[in-house]
Each structure stands twice: as C-alpha cells, then as structure tokens.
Amino acid sequence: MKKLLAATAAAALMTGAAGAEDIKIGVILGFTGPLESITPMMGSGAELAMKEVSDSGKLLDGSTVTSVRGDSTCVDAAAAQAAAERLVTTDGVSAIMGADCSGVTGAVLANVAVPNGIVMVSPSATSPGLTSAEDNGLFFRTAPSDARQGEILAAILKERGIGSVAISYTNNDYGKGLADSIQAAVEASGGSVTISAAHEDGKADYSAEVGALASAGGDALIVAGYVDQGGSGVIQGSLDTGAFSTFVLPDGMYGTVLEEKFGSSLDGSFGTVPGTDSPGGATFQEMATAAGFDGTSSYAGESYDAAALIMLAMQAAGSSKSADLMGKIMDVANAPGEPIYPGELAKGLELLAAGTDIDYVGASAVELIGPGEAAGAYREYEFTDGKITTTKFH
C-alpha cells in the first residue's frame, strides 16, 4: 500500500510538473522498397534534429525526444498504415515525421493521422494531389508539390532549347502526378510532349517501353521514376539501343548510384532536385558529415527540417500534443521572426520560450504556403565527365 501510494504520488508529481517528459516522434520512411537507398540518410537527418533538441535540454522544460522508426515500404499502403497505427497506438508518438512516397503518405494521412488527430510532416511526398487532401489541418510537407517541379523543368527545357520530349513515368501517384504536371507545363511554354507512358517498377525487361518511347521520339527523355527501380532500367535500355542520349531526371532519379551505373554515358543529361543555396544547406551538410552520413542525399535536409518544425511548434504551443502544435507549424516556419538555421535549434527554442517569433529557415529554406506545403527551391544538376555537378538554383 505504501509503495502504491508512493507510485501514485510520483506519477502525480510527474504529470503536475508539466514537462520534462520523453516525447516520441514517429519516423515513417520506406526503409525497404524502391527508396531504400536514400531513406537511411533521411532518417538520420530527422534524428539529427531530435538529438540536437534533446541535448540542448531546452524543449518544454528539459524534455527529451526519441525517434521511433516505422517502415512505410514506399509502395504498400497496407504495410505503411499498419506501421503508422503501431507508432500511434502502441508507441504513443506525438507526431509523425513522414511518410516518404506520395501514395503511402495519402493512405497514412487518411486512415491513421486524421482519425487519431496526429500531425504529419512529410519531407518528400510531392504529389500535387496531396495539396487538396482532406487533412483537418494536420498535414504539412517540407517538400514542394510536383506542380512546382513541372514548371521549373519546363523553364529549364526552354532555356536549353529542347522543344520536344518523351516522358516515361513510374506507375504510381508520384510518377503520374509529376508526369502530368511536367506535360502541362511544357505544353504551356510552347514545347511538345511526344508520348507520356508508364513503366512498372521491378520488372524483368523494359524493351517494350523503350521501343514505344523511341518510336515516339523527342529531343530528350524525361524519366519520372525511381533511381533504384524501373527508371534505371529504362535509361539502360535507351542508352543501349541508342534511342535517347539526353535524359531529364527529376528528384526521384537523383542519386550518386547513377554515376556508378552509367558513368560518362549520361554526360549532358540534367535534372532537378529540391535544394537551396541558402547558408542553411551548407551548414546542414557539415553537421551531417560530422554525424557520419551524407547530407547531400535527396531529402535528408527536408527530413531534418520536418523534425525540427514539429519540435519548434511543440515549444511554441507549450505542449507536445498534436492538437496543440498543429496550429503553430506555419507560425514557426514563416516570417516574421528571427531566422533559425540548422544547428541553431537551441536558440530557436530559447526565443520561443521567451515569446519571441522565429522564422525557421533550416536546411532547405523552408517557406510554407497554401495548406502547409513548401514553396519549393530547386537545384539544377548536370552530368559532366560522369559526375553530378550543380549548375544553378531556382
């Protein structure tokens, strides 16, 4: 009886102290599946931000933040929902950093986050469809919608004097959304799209797809797919048959693995990947290198920012509950306020505690518009001598 009393008293004390809790944040990414080569860096990015906040001891009176990982698989909506359900109900996460691919993100949002009232901040779901998803104000993303990427790609094509393009896209929400937005933007800027055809990921043979693309022709082939999957197969087939020699590679196709696979045969090909020349990007890369992972990998910075936004919003709301922090994310992400860069999360937390406004810039120059999605800064890259080089920022 004495023990029970003591325990109850202790419990009462802990809840009464309003803080110094161990906050859990779910990290749902496709650790297996088509994005498995970039998700480890994304997870590390998010956890880097959590460690920074925990170590500072400034979040909600010295609370610590732990990450709980879940596997979205990128393609299997049922598996992603089960993982998210486990994080929310069993692990009791306060918010979710994720998911990664657009299809599973939409599924987790509709079936887990909204019913449970949990905030989701996706670092990489870029389908334009998510802009209008029914989210009760719970969904945010630090990656821009593909509608924006389409416009930028169309501008780059025009600038480089490429008038007609063929598009091959991976047959899912991301591929279809991106292909449609590119097609619309290219046609609006006076170019022509000769064919826009889907390819399935993980198939044995892509001769049929390459044959159809080659017959339709065009100055360049836009591959809106995944670097670990069918996208590479389509490029290989096109190079081998001499169907195309210039490839346009949007974000899903960005990866140093292309350098290893194709070397200098991709010279002259180019593409876009979310990125910024703001000082935050460079700082983040230094921090990532110090922590032992590659900060230039796709969406690693966006993942850091997504986790940072969640924690800053908690501080601003004075609570780790999703229902309280959801209203604060836009406030901490946007001006006015003191700009906060990566590595300065402690400063941000202090300012918020003192009641000062902050404008989180982070690794990817976060600026949230509309229903909470990034305005979008892109890096244009090009293959020269078998290496990826950055040409400029948009």
Added chain:
Amino acid sequence: MDFLNAIVALLNFVVIPATSYGAQLALGALGVTLIYGILRFSNFAHGDTMAFGTAMVILVTWAFQSVGIHFGPLPTALLALPFGIAITAALVLATDKAVYRFYRRQKAAPVILVIVSMGVMFIMNGVTRFIIGVGEIRFDDGGRFIVNANEFKKATGLAEGLAFRSTQGLTILTAIIVVAALFWFLNKTRTGKSMRAYSDNEDLALLSGINPERVVAVTWIIAAGLAVIAGTLYGLDKSFKAFNYFQLLLPIFASAIVGGLGSPLGAIAGGFLIAFTEVGFTYAWKKVATYVLPDALAPDGLAQLLSTDYKFAVSFAILVIVLLFKPTGLFKGKAV
C-alpha cells in the same frame, strides 16, 4: 534508304530485344517444363534457384577477377558458370533429399508438391539475400557491344542506329547450344531415354528396370544447370537483383504453359511467343510506318495497338486463349 531505316528500327527495337528476352524465358521455361514432365509438379522455386545460382556465379566471378583471371572479350562469368552449376546442383539435390523425396515416397498429390516448392522458394529467397544482399549487382565485363548504335549510324549513314549487345548475342548463341545439347541428351542417350520413359509412364518404366532415384537426380541436375545458365545470361544482359528473378517466374510459367507443360519444344516456342507479343503488341509503329508509307499516309498518332501498361495483359490474354482452345498448350503438353 527509308526502307532500310525501317528495317533497322524494327530490328533494333523489336526483333533483337525480343529474341534475347525470348531466349532467356525459353531457358527458364525449359527447366520448369522438365521438372513438370518428370517429377510432375510446377516448381515455384525455379526463379529463386536461378537467383541462387547466379549469386554463386557472381561470387566465383569476383574470385576470378581478384586473382586476375579474365576471359578476353567475353564475360568472366562464363568461366564461373560450371562452378555455379555445380554448387546449385548440390543445393537442389540436397533439397530433394531433405524435402521432396519424403513427399514423393508418400505419392503426394501434385498440388501438395507445388505448395512444398513454394516453401522451398521462400527459403531459397532468404538464403540468396543472406549471401549476396538485396541490391543491384552488375557483373558483366569484357566488350559490351558487338554493334554499337552510334558507330552503326556513322558507318552506314542511316538515320537509325542498330545496337547489338554482346550479352544479347551470347544469350541467343548459348540458348541454341543448350537446347541442342538437351535434345540430343533426351533423344540419343540411355539416361535421356530412361527419363522420357519415366515421364511417359512411371510404372512401366519402373518395371523395365529404370532406377527412379537416378532419373530424379539427373533431372534436378539438368534443371539446376538450365536455371543457372538462364539466370546468369539474364543477369549479364540486365543486372542481378534477387527480386527481379522472383518477378521473372510469372512470364516463365506463362511461356511453359502456353507451349504445353512437359514439352521441351513447347517451352522454347512459348518463351519466344510471350517475348515477341509483349514487345510487338505494345510497340509504337509510328517510326516504321513513317519510313515505309508515303508522306500522305504517315500516321499522326503513335500507331500503338496497346499502351505499354498492358504488356502483361497481352501475355496473359494469350495464356487464357490458349488454355481455352488447347488446354494442353500449343505443343500437346500435359493438361494442367
């Protein structure tokens, strides 16, 4: 000139890719059909046997490369092939002894053996991934092209390029040699004849003194050989990824069934039929038509029968049609 361009475009995008893909499917289907004909069950583990064998070949290839053994302009993997076949044959024989023999002695129904082979498939799946990992591995070395698209354009002055990869040439050549050797073996040698006898009528074969365990063992060794050769050729031509071999199982079974399960000739015909329809039906004929037809008749659209999304639908439509009208397949295999 235009006519030549049309032929080159057709060769480059339809005939050559479909022929080498067809040869890969045919070799895989031969293994499946052999097991079906003699052991009387559909071996679902065949795709993963291919993956395991190829993984072994890759490991031996790496060992060769590290001590500086190369095969001139040909891929080193060809030298490693016999070792890969030996290891894989040992594995399938051990599997047979540990798993299949028990069910064979019980005279289990074919459907039970099919489920058993699925279990074997999952285990092999895991073993392969444990050994070599899940990532994509490229292990081809030597010359990549027999005919290079850009050089062909320069040499002939045609607008269309023609590419013929060395791995494609190798695939087609190896397939011809392996098929010829298999047919010679089945038709001319004593062991081959006893295998056919066992396949045609098990009881009569046993009465005439054929040793069933020997027939079974030889069948597994040949099937392992075919699987490793098919897997290695596929891996050389594209790249090795364990998951893709699992995916390959579907078109391989389609090929074997269309041709007639249990019929070696059918497996080959089925492989090419599936490959050519997949590529041909979804090919956009615009380019070829523009070359051949007078300008006034040239198509504006892509002249594509079906979008490439439907390429699997095409092979399965053929499968359904064949099974409806000829349930035993094109070459009179056993009814499924």
